[in-house]
Amino acid sequence: ESRQFDAREFRILASQQVIDLFLDEESQSLSQLGDFIAKPISLQVETTYVQEQYDVILM
Numbered sequence: 526e527s528r529q530f531d532a533r534e535f536r537i538l539a540s541q542q543v544i545d546l547f548l549d550e551e552s553q554s555l556s557q558l559g560d561f562i563a564k565p566i567s568l569q570v571e572t573t574y575v576q577e578q579y580d581v582i583l584m
Contacts, residue, residue, distance in 0.1 A: 532583035535564055538571040539579040 537547070547555050547568055559566045571580075 530583050532564060534567060534584040535562070536567045536569055536582040536584055537579060538569050538574065538582065540574045540576050541570050541572070542576050543574075543579060544568045544570050 537544075539547075555566060571578075
C-alpha cells in the first residue's frame with residue numbers, strides 16, 4: 526500500500542514503550558520494512574499515547 530501514496534517518509538507516532546521496542550527488539554524488522562518500501566521510517570514518542578495507540582504519518 527505504501528506505493529499508492531507519494532510519501533517521502535513514514536513517521537510512526539507511538540508511546541515510549543513501543544518506540545523503545547522498535548529501537549531494540551524490532552530494529553532489524555523496521556530496517557527491513559524501510560528497505561522493502563524504499564522510504565525512510567522515523568519514530569517519534571507521543572507522550573499522551575498508551576501502548577495500544579499509534580499513528581503512521583505520510584510525509
